[in-house]
Amino acid sequence: MEDKKVIFSGMQPSGSLTLGNYLGALKNWVNLQNEYDCYYCVVNMHAITVPKEPKDLRKNTLEVLANYIAAGLDPELVTLFIQSHVAAHAELSWVLNCFTYYGELGRMTQFKDKSKKMESNAITAGLFTYPTLMVSDILLYQTDLVPVGEDQRQHLELTRDVAQRFNNRFSETFKVPEPFISKDGAKIMSLQDPTSKMSKSDANENSYILLMDKPDAIRRKLKRAVTDSEGVVRYNDTQPGVKNLINIYSKITNKSSQEIVSEYEGKGYAKFKDDIAEIIINELSPIQDKIDYLLKNKDYLEKIYISGAEKAEKVARKTLRKVYKKVGFIPRF
Incomplete structure (x- = not known):
């Protein structure tokens, strides 16, 4: 072999x-x-x-x-x-x-x-x-x-x-x-500065999500995530904040960026951010339980x-x- x-x-x-x-x-x-x-x-x-x-x-x-x-x-x-x-x-x-x-x-x-x-x-x-x-x-x-x-x-x-x-x-x-x-x-970027990589060393705690963040903290950080004034979910370099959120959505769900864009056509950012928050919460919940168990x-x-x-x-x-x-x-x- x-x-x-x-x-x-x-x-x-x-x-x-x-x-x-x-x-x-x-x-x-x-x-x-x-x-x-x-x-x-x-x-x-x-x-x-x-x-x-x-x-x-x-x-x-x-x-x-x-x-x-x-x-x-x-x-x-x-x-x-x-x-x-x-x-x-x-x-x-x-x-x-x-x-x-x-x-x-x-x-x-x-x-x-x-x-x-x-x-x-x-x-x-x-x-x-x-x-x-x-x-x-x-x-x-x-x-x-x-x-x-x-x-x-x-x-x-x-x-x-x-x-x-x-x-x-x-x-x-x-x-x-x-x-x-x-x-x-695709790299995961800061929620506050989508030209920089997500990092815990960032002074602004709204820029990153920790694996151990509670659901309310995740929802709050997603609500505050930087997007732009266009209000349209599109995957391109002129909307780096939206592109970053689509990358997060895609990596967790395995949906393509095109599928995600089609799904949110005409729906605006509020619904888009709410859904991503729940997707992240559902992904991290079993991991958080396991981390708690291991540390005990x-x-x-x-x-x-x-x-x-x-x-x-x-x-x-x-x-x-x-x-x-x-x-x-x-x-x-």
């Missing part, structure tokens, strides 16, 4: 994920789990590149793991783990820091964006070099495919460059991963992340041993 191709991805533990995380990534991950050998982790080491309260980080890490499982990831089918539980991530990152150029890291868009918002004396080395940790995350598992959105494409290009550089210097060591582009590439059963979550880390560790150590040997480190045993 042919081996399944390997997929790797992860999300930072920022507490409850957003509807954008769920529709833009998690649902796609769930669809991949039968066909691929999937490694999905909670990237808590990336989280500390900016200051975090330790108790919040611990709580949020478990919440994101619960979100993964509640959204449909099956621990029997995929490897679910917490990044810091597999020490090889940090160990490989150091080696690959020595093969990643300063100029490459300085050009990373996310570093430039984040550092602009900080005092220059508060920018840490970790924030600058975290793309190399991301490179290590991917290369440790001999990953074939990485699900990426447009904002992650630059990180994957760096991963490919570093892998090829190492392979050229020391012979074939890493698989050079390819991007996995979802057939449905932390022993179960502990079994999942311990088992996942053990599986991930075996694969990661195999890659790390090969790397250590090639760069000239004497093996301990």
Whole structure:
């Protein structure tokens, strides 16, 4: 039997994920789990590149793991783990820091964006070099495919460059991963600024929907969602707010944008927004129940992340041993 191709991805533990995380990534991950050998982790080491309260980080890490499982990831089918539980991530990152150029890291868009918002004396080395940790995350598992959105494409290009550089210097060591582009590439945008991606870091809480938002909060946020003065449900770039709402509707119901436009011909925005709110509420309700259940059963979550880390560790150590040997480190045993 042919081996399944390997997929790797992860999300930072920022507490409850957003509807954008769920529709833009998690649902796609769930669809991949039968066909691929999937490694999905909670990237808590990336989280500390900016200051975090330790108790919040611990709580949020478990919440994101619960979100993964509640959204449909099956621990029997995929490897679910917490990044810091597999020490090889940090160990490989150091080696690959020595093969990643300063100029490459300085050009990373996310570093430039984040550092602009900080005092220059508060920018840490970790924030600058975290793309190399991301490179290590991917290369440790001999990953074939990485699900990426447009904002992650630059990180994957760096991963490919570093892998090829190492392979050229020391012979074939890493698989050079390819991007996995979802057939449905529509991004979920902010409800208040549909030119920006939906993000929980937005100062305006009406701009995003959390997976754990109550029905009343979802209805309120949809009512306030930015549309335009046309009052007609159409799918085009001149109405980005309406287009974003249609994308949300489409991703949950699997109806095409054309079907949705036809359904709301002559009905205006109020009915359209009310219906989307109910569709979101119905989609999230069973997920919320499952998250509540999982967070009340932390022993179960502990079994999942311990088992996942053990599986991930075996694969990661195999890659790390090969790397250590090639760069000239004497093996301990």
